[in-house]
Amino acid sequence: MKIFQLSFIAMMVIALLTGCQTMSNTAKHITTNPAKAIIMPLSDSKLQNYRWQLVSVTDKVGNATQKGLFFDKNKPLIVSFNKGGRVVLENTCNNLSANYMLTNDNVVVGDMVATRMMCEPALMAFDSLAPSTLQGQFKLTQGEHGKPVLTVTSDNQINVFEPVK
Template sequence: MADPAHSSRNALDWAGTYAGTLPCANCPGVQTSLRLNRDESFELLLQYLERDKAPKVSRGRFTWAANGNAITLDEQGSGREFLVAEGRLAWLDKGTAPTWPQDARQQLTRLTPLAVGELPGKLESHRWTLVWASDAKGQPIAGLPAASPREIHFNFSAGRFNIEGTCNRMMGGYRVDAEGMLGFSRMASTMMACEPAVMQLDAVVAELLAGALKIELLAGNASTLRLSSATNATLFFTGKMTPEARYGQPTRVFIEVDATRVECKNAEGANAECLQVRERRFDVQGLAVGAPGAWLPFAEPIEGYTHRPGVRNVLRLKRFDRAAHGGVVPYLYVLDMVIESEAVKP
């Protein structure tokens, strides 16, 4: 019989965050992150790849098996069972014996928080999407992020910081001190009017960012960022590496997008409908120069841009060279700004 005095529960430093991609019967996998706390509470994030836009979050409590080597999540975690070992967990399918060894595909690996000196670089190399926010009692903060019609993103670059997705775009400076605390300089914002529930987000977010926030950043295939206030309010984000971090600095280009699409061939040679675009040029004062280029079909997606039929736009784009990094498609286009927009009558 196992000796409870020398079990995983008593002998290991098991508290922490574990992550990995677990098998899925009808998708490429389930991106999973499980945080185990010393008070025997948990936080589980599950994202079915190619199906879920964002992870689903559940929080509850877990119990230890009698031998102290496995845990069971409560109903908030659908009763999932995990075998616990040094630096790893194994998800136990129904009927699987709770003993090692276990299939590597069923395992989650413990993540190590980054050192303070690494934090600014990692903050700036990712775009952070707010997944949930909770107050000092662990209850969801009303309106975050559900009241926003768009995802809420935090962006860091060269000591600067901005927020997208609330009513107004907020921006300012940021710093990380020697204790891993994140502080913000006085922020400016745009002055747009929105629905009352969305406008309230500006005040809520500004209040949360008024004081220093403790950073916990876990980097890997599924990078996560947790910002905690002195009152234990928490903002939790998932991170996606920026194109600049992946491909280097972009080239700025301008294109005009026609109001209607045209028939074309996509990258695989199949028939498709493409944007119709032409090149535009502007001087340093933002004034148009030279004659526009010829209209051409444009089969590539533009990250951050959604075409509306009947609307002509002039776009400022970031063009990243993927071919230099082994990409099959030579360029990645990311929307930087819509500089002209016009509804065109049919």
């Protein structure tokens, strides 16, 4: 009985620690803790003011996912929110875009449209995974040096974008 109780306590401590775990930005080795981040209101102007580069894709507890192909240094995934409610994904093989709308402090991205060019298999996989980075709950926070950070959290993953200069 005591072994069971100790095992249960150990599992609870591990669950609490991983639930409060910080996420590591592997692209720039910056650690941010979303629980302590300063939340900024979402607005079209803040989204449209930047081009957003994907810098981290993790599962819900902060472990890197198999989506390492998002981090090609020569062609990183870039997202632009344009006036007129259009979001465009850059550095994909095909041209990917969708309508977007800001509602109830979240961004709702419509169905993605794409050209149908044939590319090498790795680029086709990139194209098929890229839209998933914009599905979920959007949150805009203030990162290091006052720079905004855009986080999109779904049931399966956490995607972190930083502004591109």
